[in-house]
Amino acid sequence: MANRYGGRYSPDGSHRDHRNQASTPMPPAPIRHPLESRPKWVTIAATPFLLNAFFQAPVGMISDLAAFGLIASGMWMTREGLVAEAAYQVRRVARRPAIPRKLFGGLLAAVGLGVGAAAPEAVTGGVLVGIAGMALHFLSFGADPLRDKGATGVDSFQQDRAQRMVDEGEALLAEMKDAILRAGDRRLEGRVAMFAATVDELFDRVRDNPGDLSGARRYMGIYLMGARDATIKFANLYARTRDQEIRASYEKFLDDLEKDFKARSRKMLNSDRDDLDIEISVLRDRLEREGVRASEPAAITSQDAQTLDELLSYDVTKDKEKAR
Structure with missing residues (x-):
C-alpha cells in the first residue's frame, strides 16, 4: 500500500511548516541486538546445500535439503534468541528467557552441518564438522541469559501477573500500530509510536514494582483497549474522508491520554520513593532504640x-x- 506524502506545500494543508516539523519529536528507535543480522548471512552461506541438492542422487538430495533446512531453522531460532536477549538487556528487571533459543539454534545448525558434511564412509568427519560448527556458533553469538536480572526481593507470583498484563497491553499497542497504517499518514504513525513509547515507560514501572499492578490495571487494560478501538475507527474514517477536524480531534485525544499515562508513571515513581523513605526512617528509629546513632564524619x-x-x-x- 502506497504511503501518502505530505510536506510544507502539501495541498491538504495538514502538515505544519518545516520549522514546526523540525521540533516534532521522532519515535524511539526499535530495540535491536548488534548481532541480529548475522544469522541471515549464515543462512545465505548455506544455500549451496540447497542448490546442489537437485543435481545429486536421491540420498544426497535428501541429505543436502535436510542440511539446509536444519541450518536455516537454527539461524531463525538464533535470531529469535538475539531479539529476546536484546529485550532482556534493556530492562532493569527481567526474567531469563523460558527457552534457550540460541542454544537450540546452535544445536540445529551443528546437526545441519554434520548432515551436510557426512558421507557413508566418513561419518566421523561429519560429527567433527558438527562439533566445530557448534563451537563457532557459541563464539559468534554467545550464550542465552541464564539468570533472572533485578528480581531480588520481587514476588514471583506478582511478577508473573504483572508480566501477563504487560503482554496483553503490548498486544493492544501492536494492534493500535497496525490499525493506524490504514490512515496512510507517516506523521500519524510516528505520533502513535510516541504514545507507545510513553506506555512502555508505564510497563517498565510495573515490571520494576509488580505490587503496583492494581493501580495501573485500568491503564494497561481499559484505557489501552479504548485507545485501540478509537484508533481503528479513526483510521477507517480518515482514510476515506481526510477530514482535518477528525485528525485534530484524534491527535488531541492522544495528547490527553499520553499525559494521563505520564502522570501515572510519575505517581508510581513517587510512591516507590515514599516507600523507600519510610523504610529508611523505620531503620533509623530501630538503630536509635538500640543505642546506635549515626555520626557525621569530621x-x-x-x-x-x-x-x-x-x-x-x-x-x-x-x-x-x-x-x-
Missing part, C-alpha cells in the same frame, strides 16, 4: 595535606586542638 579543613596519601593519613584531632 570535616578536614587543613591546607597542609596536598596529596591524597597525606589527606588520608591526616590527623583531624590536630585541627581540633589548634582551634581550642
Whole structure:
C-alpha cells in the first residue's frame, strides 16, 4: 500500500511548516541486538546445500535439503534468541528467557552441518564438522541469559501477573500500530509510536514494582483497549474522508491520554520513593532504640595535606586542638 506524502506545500494543508516539523519529536528507535543480522548471512552461506541438492542422487538430495533446512531453522531460532536477549538487556528487571533459543539454534545448525558434511564412509568427519560448527556458533553469538536480572526481593507470583498484563497491553499497542497504517499518514504513525513509547515507560514501572499492578490495571487494560478501538475507527474514517477536524480531534485525544499515562508513571515513581523513605526512617528509629546513632564524619579543613596519601593519613584531632 502506497504511503501518502505530505510536506510544507502539501495541498491538504495538514502538515505544519518545516520549522514546526523540525521540533516534532521522532519515535524511539526499535530495540535491536548488534548481532541480529548475522544469522541471515549464515543462512545465505548455506544455500549451496540447497542448490546442489537437485543435481545429486536421491540420498544426497535428501541429505543436502535436510542440511539446509536444519541450518536455516537454527539461524531463525538464533535470531529469535538475539531479539529476546536484546529485550532482556534493556530492562532493569527481567526474567531469563523460558527457552534457550540460541542454544537450540546452535544445536540445529551443528546437526545441519554434520548432515551436510557426512558421507557413508566418513561419518566421523561429519560429527567433527558438527562439533566445530557448534563451537563457532557459541563464539559468534554467545550464550542465552541464564539468570533472572533485578528480581531480588520481587514476588514471583506478582511478577508473573504483572508480566501477563504487560503482554496483553503490548498486544493492544501492536494492534493500535497496525490499525493506524490504514490512515496512510507517516506523521500519524510516528505520533502513535510516541504514545507507545510513553506506555512502555508505564510497563517498565510495573515490571520494576509488580505490587503496583492494581493501580495501573485500568491503564494497561481499559484505557489501552479504548485507545485501540478509537484508533481503528479513526483510521477507517480518515482514510476515506481526510477530514482535518477528525485528525485534530484524534491527535488531541492522544495528547490527553499520553499525559494521563505520564502522570501515572510519575505517581508510581513517587510512591516507590515514599516507600523507600519510610523504610529508611523505620531503620533509623530501630538503630536509635538500640543505642546506635549515626555520626557525621569530621570535616578536614587543613591546607597542609596536598596529596591524597597525606589527606588520608591526616590527623583531624590536630585541627581540633589548634582551634581550642
